[in-house]
Amino acid sequence: MPRILVLYYSSYGHVETMARAVAEGAASVEGAEVAVKRVPELVPEEVARGAGLKLAQDAPFADPNELGDYDAIIVGAPTRFGNMAAQMRNFLDQTGPLWVKGALVGKLGGAFTSTASQHGGQEMTITSIHTTLLHHGMIIVGLPYSWPGNSQMDEISGGTPYGASTIAGQDGSRQPSANELEGARFQGRHVATLAAQMERGRPSH
Template sequence: MAKVLVLYHSVYGHLEVMAKAVAEGAASVEGVSADIRRVPETVSEEVARASGFKLDQDAPIASVEELAEYDAIIIGAGTRYGTAASQMRAFLDQTGPLWARGALVGKVGGAFTASATQHGGQETTLTSLHTTLMHHGMIVVGLPYSFQGQMRIDEVVGGSPYGASTITGGDGSRMPSETDLEGARFQGRHIAQIALKLHG
């Protein structure tokens, strides 16, 4: 059995929804199990509540050490000025001991994201996460153009060859569309298939 971890941070619930779709895609592959974890929130509860953060998320909080237990890790983080949100960066910055012993070398990695606008830094956020995965010696997998939903021009959609994504709108009112969710499922399934081949 190959094990996939979907590790995410979500302020308003958009990436929580995307993470569930990624995990659904991964778990649809026979011989693969998928777990969802979220990284700790670094904003105080008082500030989070005042800012309308979605605090009632089902996923358990991840520990750094458990990352080594998985054959694939798919990371979801919101875009902040063209890079991943600081909560995810803070978590990943604690993975030095895993790096030091090569605990993630040869595992499969991928990323997904969300931004307020169509050109809000999604691709740079994804590639910055890829850089971290590559420093760990992981095999980076994106969202290939065989998922043709990312090529649609009849509606606003997320997605790029670097990973699945969604667009939230400036006020956060747009939740992931079915096309965005299809992209997330596709990426989860694609990564799980590769992890299973490498695991076997």
């Protein structure tokens, strides 16, 4: 039974919505055990409220030390100037003890994101997450072109071979589209399927 963690940071709810879709896709794989957790906000509460950040989210906060308990980790974060948001960077920077022990070596890792504009750094942000996961020795799983939505051309849509994505709009008013949510579900299902296959291939003790 593979254990999947969908770990995310979301300022305004777009990545949160995508995280739920990723988890839905992962949970559709028989035997998969899926958890959705988020990383803490770093912005002072009064500043966050003034900026309209979504502070009330259902997912519990994750502990960096628990990441080694999972067979696959799918990380979601919005872009900040072509990189992952500082909140996720700060959380991942606390995983040094796991790196020392090699606790994540050989586990599956994936990423998804949200940007304000169509060309606002989606792929750069996802690959910035990949870089950290690779330093942990994880096996990267993207969003392959076997998902037809990656070739969507009749409407503006996120979706990259590196991972699922959504476009929030400059004012944040655009919510994840049906195609973007299906990409997130596909990625979750894809990661969980591979994790289950790896689990079945392990020798019993």
